[in-house]
Amino acid sequence: MEPIVPLKGFDKIIQPIRLTGKSKILFHCEPNVPCFKLCCSDLYLPLTPYDIIRIRDFLKLTTDEFLILYTEPFLLPKSQLPIARLKMRDDAEKTCPFLGEAGCTIYPVRPLACRYYPLGFGLFRNRDERRNEDFYYLVQEGFCQGLESGKEMTVDEYRQSQGIPELEEPVLEWAEIIMKKESFGPIEVPEKSIELFFIVSTNPDRFRDFIFNSKFLEIFEVDEETLKKIKEDDLALLQFGFKWLKSVLFGEKHVQKKKTTPSVKKVRPF
Numbered sequence: 238m239e240p241i242v243p244l245k246g247f248d249k250i251i252q253p254i255r256l257t258g259k260s261k262i263l264f265h266c267e268p269n270v271p272c273f274k275l276c277c278s279d280l281y282l283p284l285t286p287y288d289i290i291r292i293r294d295f296l297k298l299t300t301d302e303f304l305i306l307y308t309e310p311f312l313l314p315k316s317q318l319p320i321a322r323l324k325m326r327d328d329a330e331k332t333c334p335f336l337g338e339a340g341c342t343i344y345p346v347r348p349l350a351c352r353y354y355p356l357g358f359g360l361f362r363n364r365d366e367r368r369n370e371d372f373y374y375l376v377q378e379g380f381c382q383g384l385e386s387g388k389e390m391t392v393d394e395y396r397q398s399q400g401i402p403e404l405e406e407p408v409l410e411w412a413e414i415i416m417k418k419e420s421f422g423p424i425e426v427p428e429k430s431i432e433l434f435f436i437v438s439t440n441p442d443r444f445r446d447f448i449f450n451s452k453f454l455e456i457f458e459v460d461e462e463t464l465k466k467i468k469e470d471d472l473a474l475l476q477f478g479f480k481w482l483k484s485v486l487f488g489e490k491h492v493q494k495k496k497t498t499p500s501v502k503k504v505r506p507f
């Protein structure tokens with residue numbers, strides 16, 4: 238399956254060993270290592286919807302400003318779903334736009350993929366047990382001198398040390414949507430639904446506008462409490478968006494259509 242959050246370049250050597258949270262790794266990184274910052278250029282660096290919200294807020298930008306200045310759309314190769322990735326600088330090394338003299342200038346809100354490195358993360362559907370399983374693997378790049386050094390730790394300990402679980406949890410459903418679309422193979426999905434996936438994945442302002450300033454609420458059942466939350470809270474909006482996407486893309490029943498009334502009968506938003 239396609240990795241959801243590894244994703245620092247396709248040309249890297251990925252150890253073909255599936256790791257679990259209990260697997261042990263040796264890794265150490267700090268500003269004094271001779272390879273400091275070498276891993277911050279020429280990247281395929283995907284942003285999760287929560288990365289976008291956190292970095293946008295840290296930079297005090299609007300969502301549109303952040304997306305225009307720092308990102309570009311990208312089609313995930315297997316699922317063919319569009320997401321946003323960081324746009325590298327137009328210099329010889331193609332450095333990350335957030336790389337400064339002293340390292341990462343957005344370190345407290347750095348993307349999930351940066352926190353994972355040198356690990357990659359994927360989701361696997363265990364069909365027999367009908368559940369999703371996480372897996373991890375090591376991305377081994379010649380220049381990284383942090384691998385095989387430092388003290389031994391488990392993958393789970395490494396994830397904790399990078400603050401990964403609390404940033405990953407709010408986007409797990411998003412990762413599941415990507416995985417599900419991938420496992421369905423080349424099924425035809427209406428272009429409008431793909432566009433809506435991109436809006437939910439990248440731009441909470443536009444998604445909120447779509448909910449409150451279109452015929453959305455004439456078509457879908459959304460209770461008052463949820464409406465109140467998603468009006469102000471971007472994370473609640475994301476959670477709602479993922480459930481809605483699952484309904485729209487896969488026919489799941491998380492967000493139901495209202496019983497058809499004559500006034501909405503002809504409305505076909507997607």
Ligand code: SF4
Nearest residue numbers: 277333335336341351
């Ligand atoms: S966001 Fe920060 S850690 Fe990630 S690649 Fe850019 S400079 Fe490096």
Ligand code: SF4
Nearest residue numbers: 266272273276381383
């Ligand atoms: S290349 Fe490896 S050890 Fe060097 S700064 Fe990057 S992650 Fe740390």
